[in-house]
Amino acid sequence: MELISHAPTGPIEQSWDKHKFELKLINPANKRKYNIIVVGSGLAGGAAAASLGELGYNVQCFCFQDSPRRAHSIAAQGGINAAKNYHNDGDSIYRLFYDTVKGGDFRAREANVYRLAQVSVNIIDQCVAQGVPFAREYGGLLDNRSFGGAQVSRTFYARGQTGQQLLLGAYQALERQIGLGAVMMHPRMDMLDLIVVDGQARGIVTRNLYDGKIEVHLADAVILATGGYANVFYLSTNAKGCNATAIWRAYKRGALFANPCFTQIHPTCIPVAGEYQSKLTLMSESLRNDGRIWVPKQPGDKRAPGSIPESDRDYYLERRYPSFGNLVPRDIASRAAKAECDAGHGVGETGLGVYLDLSDAIHRLGKHTIAERYGNLIEMYERITGENPYEVPMRIYPASHYTMGGLWVDYNLMSTIPGLFVLGEANFSDHGANRLGASALMQGLADGYFIIPYTIGDYLATAKLATVAADVPAAKDAVANATAITKKLLNGNGKRTVDSFHRELGKIVWDNCGMARNEAGLKKALAQIPTLREDFWKNVRVLGTNEEFNQSLERAGRVADFFELAELMCLDALDRKESCGGHFREEYQTPEGEALRDDANYSYVAAWEYQGEGRAPALTKEPLTFNYVKPSQRSYK
Numbered sequence: 001m002e003l004i005s006h007a008p009t010g011p012i013e014q015s016w017d018k019h020k021f022e023l024k025l026i027n028p029a030n031k032r033k034y035n036i037i038v039v040g041s042g043l044a045g046g047a048a049a050a051s052l053g054e055l056g057y058n059v060q061c062f063c064f065q066d067s068p069r070r071a072h073s074i075a076a077q078g079g080i081n082a083a084k085n086y087h088n089d090g091d092s093i094y095r096l097f098y099d100t101v102k103g104g105d106f107r108a109r110e111a112n113v114y115r116l117a118q119v120s121v122n123i124i125d126q127c128v129a130q131g132v133p134f135a136r137e138y139g140g141l142l143d144n145r146s147f148g149g150a151q152v153s154r155t156f157y158a159r160g161q162t163g164q165q166l167l168l169g170a171y172q173a174l175e176r177q178i179g180l181g182a183v184m185m186h187p188r189m190d191m192l193d194l195i196v197v198d199g200q201a202r203g204i205v206t207r208n209l210y211d212g213k214i215e216v217h218l219a220d221a222v223i224l225a226t227g228g229y230a231n232v233f234y235l236s237t238n239a240k241g242c243n244a245t246a247i248w249r250a251y252k253r254g255a256l257f258a259n260p261c262f263t264q265i266h267p268t269c270i271p272v273a274g275e276y277q278s279k280l281t282l283m284s285e286s287l288r289n290d291g292r293i294w295v296p297k298q299p300g301d302k303r304a305p306g307s308i309p310e311s312d313r314d315y316y317l318e319r320r321y322p323s324f325g326n327l328v329p330r331d332i333a334s335r336a337a338k339a340e341c342d343a344g345h346g347v348g349e350t351g352l353g354v355y356l357d358l359s360d361a362i363h364r365l366g367k368h369t370i371a372e373r374y375g376n377l378i379e380m381y382e383r384i385t386g387e388n389p390y391e392v393p394m395r396i397y398p399a400s401h402y403t404m405g406g407l408w409v410d411y412n413l414m415s416t417i418p419g420l421f422v423l424g425e426a427n428f429s430d431h432g433a434n435r436l437g438a439s440a441l442m443q444g445l446a447d448g449y450f451i452i453p454y455t456i457g458d459y460l461a462t463a464k465l466a467t468v469a470a471d472v473p474a475a476k477d478a479v480a481n482a483t484a485i486t487k488k489l490l491n492g493n494g495k496r497t498v499d500s501f502h503r504e505l506g507k508i509v510w511d512n513c514g515m516a517r518n519e520a521g522l523k524k525a526l527a528q529i530p531t532l533r534e535d536f537w538k539n540v541r542v543l544g545t546n547e548e549f550n551q552s553l554e555r556a557g558r559v560a561d562f563f564e565l566a567e568l569m570c571l572d573a574l575d576r577k578e579s580c581g582g583h584f585r586e587e588y589q590t591p592e593g594e595a596l597r598d599d600a601n602y603s604y605v606a607a608w609e610y611q612g613e614g615r616a617p618a619l620t621k622e623p624l625t626f627n628y629v630k631p632s633q634r635s636y637k
């Protein structure tokens with residue numbers, strides 16, 4: 001298959017405007033003739049559904065929670081980037097573009113990243129107009145703070161609850177359209193398959209989570225905004241419900257999956273405390289604005305942090321990266337923490353932790369200011385660990401957090417299946433091999449508010465869309481597939497819980513395709529995963545029935561998909577014989593232990609095509625060219 005990105009050529013500053021002008025329009029009176037399905041009502045899906053409803057399309061929006069307000073986006077803490085340059089500190093659209101391409105280790109499409117930086121400024125205006133209560137400075141302007149990988153302050157925030165406030169804004173816009181009858185909301189519906197008719201995405205099959213009914217929903221185009229797949233690792237900072245099912249089943253219907261091995265391990269999370277923990281908690285990167293990261297200089301030093309004098313502390317990020325200090329990008333901060341712990345400097349009972357210390361900032365700015373900036377995060381940390389960060393440093397360790405991989409999309413956000421669009425964390429994204437902090441919310445809202453409203457119109461105006469009935473063979477086939485998977489899961493009479501399999505799978509992926517990967521480990525994982533998957537189907541025990549609200553059945557289907565996706569991740573990681581961003585192949589590193597790219601051979605997006613059960617997926621490459629930001633060895637020193 002040939003991948004055509006449709007990225008415009010010519011001066012990058014004008015490419016989105018030029019492209020928008022060239023896109024076909026649908027006249028306002030005709031928009032109501034088109035039906036669009038949006039799966040997902042987080043920031044990306046909620047923004048898209050609201051915007052498309054406002055434009056006049058008939059929108060059906062689906063989510064598996066009981067309300068769009070519970071989408072995982074609500075958990076986002078630290079902030080959202082935008083190149084407003086309110087601080088007058090040298091920011092610009094070009095600098096945000098540059099930082100993002102470099103931060104992603106030169107594995108993103110330049111035209112997409114430039115557009116993202118451009119529309120970032122519109123997002124803030126839109127959200128302010130919706131009433132999102134961003135923090136403000138004394139003069140009334142919106143306040144900014146810094147995030148990793150940037151030397152300017154461009155992150156807009158609402159304490160440590162930015163995702164919640166942004167989602168309330170998108171939710172209100174969505175509710176307005178629901179009230180006007182433009183959007184019909186379908187909560188507690190799980191998308192289990194995609195309906196593809198004559199090569200075009202024409203609908204979805206859902207399972208009603210209250211009564212188990214399998215239903216067909218048809219449309220002229222389908223948008224997936226179903227979030228990321230970090231829960232493949234079992235332990236992650238994501239909400240427990242986050243899953244890959246919608247994109248995975250679309251992959252099995254022909255959508256290519258890009259860069260599955262590009263996952264992000266976030267440096268500042270509360271360390272794992274025990275074997276039976278089911279969730280990890282993020283401590284926002286924003287804390288690195290005021291928190292200093294350190295470990296004891298002496299390996300195995302068990303003294304309480306307050307008893308370790310300054311001379312015995314190693315502020316290793318400040319030492320190794322004097323220009324960016326504690327604000328190096330996430331991949332670099334995570335690897336540095338792992339290296340310190342591997343060398344015996346780790347703190348806490350497990351030795352898998354480093355300190356994030358707010359004492360300097362408290363001394364300089366006062367407890368009140370720190371409480372104003374991070375109060376809810378500090379409270380959350382104290383509730384979980386029983387330790388008070390105003391008095392003792394936080395203990396943090398990297399954890400699986402975000403996935404840069406996802407379904408391949410072109411510049412119009414359309415997948416390789418015509419009529420199937422993918423937004424937000426679910427697509428393979430503009431972040432390359434490493435996402436900069438506070439850029440996921442920016443991308444999700446850019447996709448939903450400012451890109452899809454233009455590009456989907458062009459598709460609908462130009463596609464030839466035949467009338468499709470609910471009993472079309474493709475729909476019957478998708479219904480049969482969804483029903484068969486559900487039955488198979490319920491009919492098993494094994495002895496093990498879904499969670500026990502998920503935990504074991506997650507450990508294999510974390511150990512071999514996590515913060516560091518190597519050929520031997522990836523090959524081992526590729527042997528272990530299919531064996532464990534076989535055991536899952538033989539020995540899993542799913543309690544309850546289909547006709548009731550049954551969360552173990554929901555989870556079982558998601559874990560079944562994680563098994564398959566995990567294998568693709570390892571295959572992709574094995575195939576990419578270089579290190580870049582979060583993909584750190586131990587065989588390919590600089591003498592200082594930094595990621596060593598191989599631009600001559602790997603400057604491409606790896607897009608995988610499903611070839612049927614038991615057959616190896618086929619790899620197609622989208623070459624990446626850099627006309628503006630010249631690839632170089634990333635340096636934050």
Ligand SMILES: Cc1cc2nc3c(=O)[nH]c(=O)nc-3n(C[C@H](O)[C@H](O)[C@H](O)COP(=O)(O)OP(=O)(O)OC[C@H]3O[C@@H](n4cnc5c(N)ncnc54)[C@H](O)[C@@H]3O)c2cc1C
Pocket residue numbers: 039040041042043044045062063064065068071072073074075076077078079080081162163189190191192225226227228237238239242243245246282284401402423424425426437438439440441442444
């Ligand atoms: C703890 C935490 C903090 C974060 N903080 C920040 C931050 O400060 N700044 C930042 O930029 N990013 C942050 N991120 C990342 C960011 O929150 C996410 O990348 C972003 O919110 C994803 O939005 P989304 O709309 O793509 O997906 P989501 O918000 O995950 O929404 C997915 C939607 O899809 C629906 N869905 C999924 N599968 C199905 C299915 N099969 N059928 C039906 N519906 C389905 C869900 O119901 C939901 O409505 C954070 C992430 C975490 C985990």
